[in-house]
Amino acid sequence: MTYFLRKKLFWISGALVIALVLIGTSSTIAAPATLKAASLTLYVSPSGNDANPGTQSAPIQTLQHAQLLVRAANQQMSGDIQVNLENGLYRLTQPLALTPADSGMNGHNVIWSAAPNARPVLSGAIQITGWSQFNAAKNIWVAQAPSGLQTRQLYVNGTRAVRASGSVPVTLTQTATGYTASAATLAGWKNPSGATPTLEFVYAGGTGPWAEPRCPVGSISGTTITMANPCWNNSANRLCCFPNHHWYNLVGHALVELPSSVENAFQLLTSPGEWFLDQGNSKIYYIPRTGENLATTANVEVPVLQSLVTGNGTATSPIHNIVFNGIQFSYATWLGPNTNEGFSEIQANYQVTGPNGAQVQGLCNIPPPPTHGTCPYGAWTQIPGNVSFTYDQNIQFTNDAFVHLGAAGLALSDGSQNDLVKGSVFTDISGNGLELGNDDMPLATGSSQTLSNTIADNYIFHLPVEYHGGIGLDIGYAANTLVTHNQIDHTPYSAVSVGWGGWPDKEQKPAQPNFSHDNTLSNNLIFDHMELLNDGAGIYTNGITGPSLAHGEHLIGNVIHDQIGKGHMVYTDNGCTNESILGNALYNHGPANVWGGTHVDYTANNGNYDATDIENNYWENPPGTKSGKGLIIANNHTITNPSQIPASIVHNAGLEAAYQGLLNWTPAA
Secondary structure (H helix, E strand, C coil): CCCCCCCCCCCCCCCCCCCCCCCCCCCCCCCCCCCCCCCEEEEECCCCCCCCCCCCCCCECCHHHHHHHHHHHHHHCCCCEEEEECCEEEECCCCEEECHHHCCCCCCCEEEEECCCCCEEEECEEEECCCEEEECCCCEEEEECCCCCCCCCCEECCEECEECEECCCCCEEECCCEEEECCCCHHHCCCCCCCCCCCEEECCCCCCCCCCCEEEEEEEECCEEEECCCHHHHHHCCCECCCCCCECCECCCCCCCCCCEEECCHHHCCCCCEEEEECCCCEEEECCCCCCCCCCCCCEEEECCCCCEEEECCCCCCEEEEEEECCEEECECCCHHHCCCCECEEECCEECCCCCHHHHCCCCCCCCCCCCCCCCCCCCEECCEEEEEECEEEEEEECCEEEEECCEEEEECCCEECCEEECCEEEEECCCCEEECCCCCCCCCHHHCCECCEEECCEEECCCCCCCCCCCEEECCCECCEEECCEEECCCCCCEEECCCCHHHHHCCCCCCCCCECCEEECCEEECCCCCCCCEEEEEECCECCCCCCCCEEEECCEEECCCCCEEEEEECCCCECEEEECCEEECCCCCECCCCCCCCCCCCCCCCCCEEEECCEECCCCCCCCCCCEEEECCEECCCHHHCCHHHHHHCCCCHHHHHHHHCCCCC
């Protein structure tokens, strides 16, 4: 289930006379004396040379040198600047770090694009070679890695391998600082180098049926297991309690007692497709799958960069007018969970971080004195994107692919305005596929708002593959967003999540005020979601969506079917206000309910729920009603078979005709 749309953009060529301004890079780059003409077309190739002029017949080699040439030309633009990437794998030794100085000027764009008929791949990986058999009986192979290598992913012939994992081989009893084990088995585990492995405990459904936190083990002495901090305290020692015994910083409970699995030990290396990195001797151990010949033909890639492309402006000087077209972004990692911070997930890959984070982070003034907490409420730490932009305007990602990534795929965070993500693929990503906005500035104004962005005709599927509480498309605080004609399928938790800050409503307190309004999700096709976790949805909403029905959140013409886990196909969760749910089709909802409006513990008489308009929808079970919530439920249709849904709704949902080819996409590397 894969695809790649090979639409290319063709732009003005030429050159511009202007002095070259050098920027800081990790290598010395010779600057040309002058450039000519009104606009510029550059060619880059993995086999090029940065001493070349950057023509099609004599391309340069590195993105950083192309960046220098763009900066030499963009201050006097009278047309678009085009950087054409020829076919091949571009091994990055550092991220392409863009700033406002790299912007398109005078209303024109700087376009980083695949050259005609090319499929360039930006990679943050190194290749591991020199494999030999380590254990013939178990078919374990070994190769030397660079000293000090850190990574959380490994790929063989373009397929993600699995970090060595398994069930905990002893019975555990939780203590204040970790666990007592029934035997000293884990204390006896050693790597081939003799070093003690850094075990990682995974908790499926840990801080609620919607989350999967991970915490490293700090130390093991005999049968005493001490967990690493602050991850353990941030996960297991959350503040309690509101009158109804909910936790202050989440409506869920603290960490479950027992891990669902353990990772990162040589002793867990038992199945084909599993790997282990021994940092004591910088060696990688791997059991090949059928057909993988490590001695001759297998290509083993290990991501080492945590960012491939960054674009950072400021509130007063945004980065702007940059286009990425036809590029595959691949092979980056994220090392945050390797630290004692771990991955103390709240929801949707947001985490509690920092010393004493569970007691203060994102709690505002909800705990009683003297504890209190940081503000605003719910401002937890977002998983980073391997491609990321902040304080940006008019950034476009068209016909791109985000695949084989170890964090979130693409993050358009605070201050992202008038951006476009269209015709792109998101798959095989460890965390959230696409992030828009954040949770840290609910009352942002002006250029700090996430505003007027469009996400259209993208194919988002089979993700997250590591941090399973993540979302296909996660939208924090945002306004005037259009999400339309996307296909999202096979997600372990919710397919789409919109909004934030609604949890105080659970305790009869106003939801967090925010600037969100006029967000529309229309004609999207969502199915096979909630494959592993529960209490989510096809489309999930949390918090205030706008000041009125006219300027709230609008769900129109979406088709959602075959939900696997428990939850709601459309979920109006805590604090949700002024949502219009019009003309959608929902069927085959399995154990799910259709709506979130019937929760008995949601208060109906405190003014936290404004009107919700539910009209002209098609479903198998109608929503429940509850007095005092301002519900409008009218002209809906109960069906017994999906064939009863109007063809106009079904046929108009998902990828438009020009983008159906995405369903046949395959990665270039």
